[in-house]
Amino acid sequence: MFRARPEARPATIPVLVEGAEILVPDGTSAAAALLLAGLPAIRETPVTGSPRLPLCQMGVCFDCLATIDGVPNRQACMVPVAPGMRIERQHGAREPAA
Numbered sequence: 001m002f003r004a005r006p007e008a009r010p011a012t013i014p015v016l017v018e019g020a021e022i023l024v025p026d027g028t029s030a031a032a033a034l035l036l037a038g039l040p041a042i043r044e045t046p047v048t049g050s051p052r053l054p055l056c057q058m059g060v061c062f063d064c065l066a067t068i069d070g071v072p073n074r075q076a077c078m079v080p081v082a083p084g085m086r087i088e089r090q091h092g093a094r095e096p097a098a
């Protein structure tokens with residue numbers, strides 16, 4: 001369903017998505033890295049457990065909440081990737097970061 005545009009920059013930045021290393025173009029958001037990893041969902045809602053994928057890609061819908069470098073509840077679409085970044089799916093509600 002999702003794939004990189006043909007004119008996208010070369011994938012040179014290594015990130016870990018659910019523990020698996022993938023390469024993404026510089027400037028990619030963590031949400032886009034999750035989509036490029038091909039996951040069927042990146043989080044589940046706390047109440048019904050419905051699967052979610054990033055939708056708006058601009059910080060409005062909160063369907064991209066993920067754990068990034070150990071910090072839960074990050075809006076992955078608002079976080080640019082960095083080499084070695086760890087991006088993990090979020091299952092249900094998380095406690096706020098201390």
Ligand code: FES
Binds near residue numbers: 057058063
């Ligand atoms: S995709 Fe909507 S807030 Fe991130």
